[in-house]
Amino acid sequence: MMITPLEKWIANRINVAGRLDLKRLYEYQLERFCETLANVKKNSRFYKRHLAEVVPSDIRDMGDIARLPLTTPDDIASDPEGLMCVSPREVGRIVTLGTSGTTGRPKRVFFTKEDQELTMDFFHHGMMTMTDAHDIVMICMPGGTEGSVGDLLQRGLARFGCKSIVYGPIKDYSHALDMIVNEKITCIVGIPAQILYIARMSENSTCRVTLKSVLLSADYVPASAASVIKNAWGAILYEHYGMTEMGLGGGVACDAGEGYHLREADLLFEVINPVSGLQVRAGEYGEVVFSTLTRQGMPLIRYRTGDRGRFLTERCPCGSSLQRLDRITGRLAAPVTLADGNRFSITQLDDALYKEPSIVTYAAELQTVNGRDCLRIIVKPASGPADLESLVQRIKMELPSLFKEERLLLHVEEGDVDYFTTGTLKRKIIDSRL
Numbered sequence: 001m002m003i004t005p006l007e008k009w010i011a012n013r014i015n016v017a018g019r020l021d022l023k024r025l026y027e028y029q030l031e032r033f034c035e036t037l038a039n040v041k042k043n044s045r046f047y048k049r050h051l052a053e054v055v056p057s058d059i060r061d062m063g064d065i066a067r068l069p070l071t072t073p074d075d076i077a078s079d080p081e082g083l084m085c086v087s088p089r090e091v092g093r094i095v096t097l098g099t100s101g102t103t104g105r106p107k108r109v110f111f112t113k114e115d116q117e118l119t120m121d122f123f124h125h126g127m128m129t130m131t132d133a134h135d136i137v138m139i140c141m142p143g144g145t146e147g148s149v150g151d152l153l154q155r156g157l158a159r160f161g162c163k164s165i166v167y168g169p170i171k172d173y174s175h176a177l178d179m180i181v182n183e184k185i186t187c188i189v190g191i192p193a194q195i196l197y198i199a200r201m202s203e204n205s206t207c208r209v210t211l212k213s214v215l216l217s218a219d220y221v222p223a224s225a226a227s228v229i230k231n232a233w234g235a236i237l238y239e240h241y242g243m244t245e246m247g248l249g250g251g252v253a254c255d256a257g258e259g260y261h262l263r264e265a266d267l268l269f270e271v272i273n274p275v276s277g278l279q280v281r282a283g284e285y286g287e288v289v290f291s292t293l294t295r296q297g298m299p300l301i302r303y304r305t306g307d308r309g310r311f312l313t314e315r316c317p318c319g320s321s322l323q324r325l326d327r328i329t330g331r332l333a334a335p336v337t338l339a340d341g342n343r344f345s346i347t348q349l350d351d352a353l354y355k356e357p358s359i360v361t362y363a364a365e366l367q368t369v370n371g372r373d374c375l376r377i378i379v380k381p382a383s384g385p386a387d388l389e390s391l392v393q394r395i396k397m398e399l400p401s402l403f404k405e406e407r408l409l410l411h412v413e414e415g416d417v418d419y420f421t422t423g424t425l426k427r428k429i430i431d432s433r434l
């Protein structure tokens with residue numbers, strides 16, 4: 001098992017010769033954090049007000065950081081320019097994210113050329129975990145424009161001589177499968193729903209395809225994913241954790257496949273109690289929060305991701321002393337409460353529906369039908385018409401407490417679902433009840 005390449009990369013970034021010194025990393029993070037704090041208090045309209053009481057020189061350790069106010073997705077949505085710390089002409093790329101949070105307004109995130117350079121640097125070293133100069137990577141992520149995730153990934157890969165094709169999100173699965181064969185692809189990067197579908201399709205095709213590795217990013221990865229990838233292609237599954245606000249990249253699994261090593265020279269991660277805002281003890285679950293340490297365009301202080309996670313407390317089997325964030329398995333997004341008091345979340349639906357190989361993905365909405373709660377699920381079938389009746393049975397069987405005595409109605413239909421996200425786990429149950 002190879003030690004995560006992030007260890008050497010981070011040691012270089014913080015000027016440590018030889019093995020990474022965690023004490024030195026911690027000092028580096030604290031210094032960069034205080035610099036960022038001084039920067040946002042001077043240059044960001046939002047943080048001037050939000051952190052008015054905070055004196056950067058008072059921040060001496062993690063405990064002091066943990067007492068600072070949090071930043072929410074709504075803060076970005078309500079006034080994105082208010083978080084900007086550079087003049088508009090220094091912005092190299094603006095990413096607009098779909099509506100989220102309570103404002104219903106799209107979030108805009110700004111990056112400078114230097115910010116994008118740091119993302120490429122992370123992609124370069126992170127991808128060395130699973131690829132080398134002999135590989136040909138198929139990138140099934142958006143990549144049409146300069147500075148998009150596909151573009152930065154391709155440029156990061158080129159830095160160690162690794163070839164890649166920016167294929168984009170898959171629309172025609174047969175075409176994508178031909179591409180894998182014809183271009184002698186050895187590694188695929190994409191979102192779970194699409195890659196797992198094409199893996200199953202490949203397994204059933206007469207043409208045997210072997211890949212070295214697969215990197216899944218940007219959404220919930222079902223527990224069964226590793227075996228699907230292994231059976232179809234003999235490939236090893238790696239997971240990436242990131243969201244646009246993190247600068248697209250946040251952390252990546254090593255050969256041990258247990259949690260993500262993090263981009264710690266650029267980001268400081270915490271896990272907090274979502275109610276009290278205080279840090280939880282290492283190993284306990286809470287909400288993942290991060291601060292940017294090197295970001296110029298739109299630095300963020302203690303940004304709430306809404307993702308449920310925890311730090312792993314044991315040293316990684318790969319031999320690295322870097323900490324690991326456990327696999328993100330769900331959103332903290334408030335579960336919906338039904339008329340009968342029962343509560344459930346998108347994660348439970350994910351577990352029930354992503355086991356079903358006949359569908360690619362789904363969307364869920366709660367409605368009121370004849371005065372009763374009704375869960376409407378729109379499924380995008382893999383091919384041909386979906387067997388809706390057996391899906392209904394399956395969902396009811398997987399979630400018996402929700403549907404017993406018909407307290408919650410269930411309606412499943414087929415439709416087109418727009419499901420490509422560049423963040424993590426952005427899907428949610430849409431509550432449209434009267």
Ligand SMILES: [Zn+2]
Pocket residue numbers: 003004254255256261316317318319320
């Ligand atoms: Zn490791």
